Amino acid sequence: MKTEKILHNKHTGMGAPIGKYAFTVNNRQYYVGDLVAFKDSHTGKPSAGLVALSQDGLLRICGAFMDEPEKIEPKKILPYNYLTPLLMNRVHDHYEVREVKVKQMTLTEIEDALGYKVEIVGND
Numbered sequence: 001m002k003t004e005k006i007l008h009n010k011h012t013g014m015g016a017p018i019g020k021y022a023f024t025v026n027n028r029q030y031y032v033g034d035l036v037a038f039k040d041s042h043t044g045k046p047s048a049g050l051v052a053l054s055q056d057g058l059l060r061i062c063g064a065f066m067d068e069p070e071k072i073e074p075k076k077i078l079p080y081n082y083l084t085p086l087l088m089n090r091v092h093d094h095y096e097v098r099e100v101k102v103k104q105m106t107l108t109e110i111e112d113a114l115g116y117k118v119e120i121v122g123n124d
Contacts, residue, residue, distance in 0.1 A: 003101055006097070007088075007095055007097060010096060011094050014057075016032045018033040018083070019080050019081070020059070022060075030051050032052060035048060038075070039073050
């Protein structure tokens with residue numbers, strides 16, 4: 001069975017696949033698990049955070065979830081594929097990497113499991 005790594009928030013129980021596209025700022029793409037430097041909108045000081053899933057379901061920078069990424073001038077420090085558990089815990093100790101099984105199903109199998117028809121409207 002196929003597996004995928006999830007960046008999981010231990011406080012909220014929410015997570016997103018590491019490497020999933022999150023947003024673009026100044027023609028640079030950011031992905032879940034990227035380590036990013038940014039200017040804290042409250043203090044004006046430099047800060048760092050991981051691109052992760054916020055409580056409102058948006059992919060943002062942890063430590064700046066309330067701010068639009070364009071407003072905090074993000075700069076990628078390290079791409080997601082170089083993220084290690086030690087580094088992640090140094091930045092945010094409430095995140096962990098979980099490996100989850102991905103069940104592959106046809107649309108018919110999904111509809112049978114749910115008990116009603118499903119219309120696919122996007123890739124997310």
